[in-house]
Amino acid sequence: MMTDYSVLPDWVSITALTMLSAAMLLALYRLAKGPSLPDRIVALDLIASLSIGFTVVFAIYTGQVRYLDIAAIVALVIFIGTVAYATYLKKKYYD
Amino acid sequence: MINNLIVAIFVLAGAFFSLLAAVGVIRFPDVYTRMHAATKAPAFGILLFLIAAVFFFADFYTSVISLMIVVFIFLTAPVASHIISRVAHLLNTEIWSKTKIDELANDTGINKSVPSSDLPATMND
Amino acid sequence: MKKMLVNIPDFFIFLLFYVREMVKANLFLARDILSPKMRISPGIVKINIRANSDNQILALFNLITMTPGSVCMDISDDRKSIYVHGMYVNDRDSFESEIKEGIEKKVMEVFE
Numbered sequence: 001m002m003t004d005y006s007v008l009p010d011w012v013s014i015t016a017l018t019m020l021s022a023a024m025l026l027a028l029y030r031l032a033k034g035p036s037l038p039d040r041i042v043a044l045d046l047i048a049s050l051s052i053g054f055t056v057v058f059a060i061y062t063g064q065v066r067y068l069d070i071a072a073i074v075a076l077v078i079f080i081g082t083v084a085y086a087t088y089l090k091k092k093y094y095d
Numbered sequence: 096m097i098n099n100l101i102v103a104i105f106v107l108a109g110a111f112f113s114l115l116a117a118v119g120v121i122r123f124p125d126v127y128t129r130m131h132a133a134t135k136a137p138a139f140g141i142l143l144f145l146i147a148a149v150f151f152f153a154d155f156y157t158s159v160i161s162l163m164i165v166v167f168i169f170l171t172a173p174v175a176s177h178i179i180s181r182v183a184h185l186l187n188t189e190i191w192s193k194t195k196i197d198e199l200a201n202d203t204g205i206n207k208s209v210p211s212s213d214l215p216a217t218m219n220d
Numbered sequence: 221m222k223k224m225l226v227n228i229p230d231f232f233i234f235l236l237f238y239v240r241e242m243v244k245a246n247l248f249l250a251r252d253i254l255s256p257k258m259r260i261s262p263g264i265v266k267i268n269i270r271a272n273s274d275n276q277i278l279a280l281f282n283l284i285t286m287t288p289g290s291v292c293m294d295i296s297d298d299r300k301s302i303y304v305h306g307m308y309v310n311d312r313d314s315f316e317s318e319i320k321e322g323i324e325k326k327v328m329e330v331f332e
């Protein structure tokens with residue numbers, strides 16, 4: 001029997017979510033190991049970007065448009081976080 | 096049906112590029128090269144995911160909010176990478192020993208040395 | 221009357237250029253990350269820029285960061301030169317002219 005392709009098959013979203021989770025684990029490894037402090041900031045930035053992608057794929061998986069609002073808010077907030085960390089490090093350097 | 100095919104292709108491609116960013120952050124030898132992986136690839140991945148979302152939901156609300164997210168991500172990703180790499184250079188974060196030239200160090204006078212001690216540890220990960 | 225930031229048709233051409241560069245950048249990045257041995261030769265290069273207004277510098281920073289193998293690191297205090305971290309700096313002068321001829325010319329045409 002043919003698969004019904006008029007709806008998006010579930011395995012597409014599930015595969016994407018699995019790949020994103022693997023990416024987050026790798027980024028967490030870099031966050032834990034990272035030899036220097038800027039390495040950890042890079043890893044944090046990457047995790048935040050991945051979480052935006054995760055939310056968008058989850059919106060597609062569940063079919064709820066409202067999850068995109070969360071993605072927008074995360075996108076607005078993470079930038080401030082990264083800049084705050086970097087500014088803190090710069091201030092520490094000048095003291 | 097063709098619509099779902101497009102959605103599937105874009106979602107899987109976006110996931111591939113996001114995973115690529117993480118692998119790059121693990122594999123590359125120093126902060127500055129990791130920055131290349133952590134700036135370009137996730138932004139492109141999010142762009143592909145949002146195109147997929149626009150094709151999947153196909154309404155006005157999704158288009159507007161996707162455009163908003165894309166514009167914001169693409170305006171802020173370069174700023175974040177700029178500020179991180181500048182502070183990394185300020186803090187004397189070690190640079191890969193095979194780096195050809197470092198003219199920023201010549202001008203600011205910091206981070207002059209190019210240490211090579213723990214290069215194999217980061218290369219073989 | 222207030223002058224517009226850019227004119228619209230030019231901006232769309234610029235947008236197409238941006239998307240093409242971005243796809244190329246990501247394919248290059250994929251090749252670098254997935255190849256078994258490191259084939260990169262990084263370096264930090266100082267480049268003198270002609271762009272001097274705020275819009276031009278913002279667009280130039282954005283475009284350099286998103287193009288294949290280069291990330292903007294810093295701008296000098298007098299805003300005359302920028303420092304770019306490149307992935308394939310085999311020859312300093314060819315890297316510099318690549319950015320000046322390709323990207324900066326494009327930015328200078330579109331933004332003012």
